[in-house]
Amino acid sequence: MNDGFRRLLVLLAVFCFAFFVVFVVRKIQGGDSLMDILPSSASENGFESHQHTLRNKPSMNLKDVEVLAAINAESAALVRAVVPSVVSIDTTGIRRERIRDLYGRTWVQPRAVQGQGSGVIVTEEGHVLTNHHVIQGTPRIRLTMHDGSIHSARVIGTDPAVDIAVLKIDSKGPFIPLKFGESSKIEVGNTVFAIGSPFGLGTSVTEGKISAKKRPFSDSQVDLLQTSAAINPGNSGGPLINILGEIVGINSRIYSTNRDSPSFQGIGFAIPSNAAFKTMKDILDRGRPVRGFLGMAMEDLDPMTRKEFGYNERAGARVTAIVPNSPAMQAGLKKDDIVIRYQGKKIPSMRRLIFLIQQSKVGADVAIDIWRAGVKHNLTATIGEMEDFNNETSETEEDKVQKRLNTQAVLRAIGIVVSNSTKLDSSTRRYGVVITRVNPDSDLRGKLLMGDIIHAINGVRVTTAEDFLTRLAASASVQNTELIIQRGKSTLHITISPVREE
Missing domain, CATH: 2.30.42.10 (PDZ domain)
Known part of the structure; x- marks a missing residue:
């Protein structure tokens, strides 16, 4: 390489270096850092990392939200104190369904059914309060405690009219119960917590308000509390508690526009604790619910x-x-x-x-x-008691036979056939019997249709076909009788005039 060409390369190198120095100086003067000027390393997939600066302080000072912080801490302490008393309930049983083929032949086919719900321990001995519809027709009951332990339980007694059942844990105690509060003293707007196992997911807590009191339902003999605390299938039987951790209600049902797949829509209902407590005491003291009678x-x-x-x-x-x-x-x-x-x-x-x-x-x-x-x-x-009054006015055998004949005559005049409904999902919290036939000469033909589901008679819920027919015959022979029926998605009120025996 000659000297002239060597000097040309040296000058070119000096010029490039000087240009780079000037470029760097101007960039620094413009506010860029040296790391911004140097090319960043790319990942193997060609992605170039981005600079990101995170905030290291919260938006609010703790001293500015002391009340909210205290509420948070107190809510957490309340939940920790009550959840050990809440249990998840799994049930298994056999349901017998009447099947009919295309040729009109019928037979009974057993089918295994499973259910889920919640309950609350109310005594140190291990008595658990839940809904009647949670354990109805299911002889095997398994309870899962908050600590994960599993226990079997048996039914002590139930009251379908109030939708309350009392269970007894088979294992030895002592257990941690919750105290009953006074539902009569709760006010609309009070904060409440619904605790249970929605969809079998395990212990879940939702917060809300008492939205209304004394909500009537045709298939319930007690008026219910309405709450905005989320209640979903599986929450049934769990406690609704106040800020002291007292039971003010037993979660019972929800309002949903979708009957096939009900879910929470901001309206849930609970049995008031006073009604639940009275039913529980009657069952524990006398083995059955006791109601006043005039x-x-x-x-x-x-x-x-x-x-x-x-x-x-x-x-x-x-x-x-x-x-x-x-x-x-x-x-x-x-x-x-x-x-x-x-x-x-x-x-x-x-x-x-x-x-x-x-x-x-x-x-x-x-x-x-x-x-x-x-x-x-x-x-x-x-105040008397219906059971005592019935015992005091016991009938002779002749009276009983005549009563059965009169009952059959009234039912023949009414002219409908019903059976226990197998189409109702327990998650809908609805009970009833289904009309399987309306006789051609029945006075109710046109009013009642085959497939209608009867939920209540004279405001009292219907649970079995036998119970319905007994009460229908007794009522329709002396007075106007109101039926609450479901036809498709519609709920109808049908009144039957007094029926004369044939």
């Missing part, structure tokens, strides 16, 4: 009845019949009296009055204010 048939007031009797007040329920030798007769109540107050409480409907009577303590004296032919009277009645 012995009178009643009906709600309609505009025509008000006009006929000259009664203009909104509250009240009319007495349509008095059972002979009943507490109502002994108290001086008469047919066509209008009950306007019970123990000082206004009576908005027949259903509310029945609930108050049934929840009254047997043997207690109760004050009843009535309206009779334009004059108000104050009466006192002593």
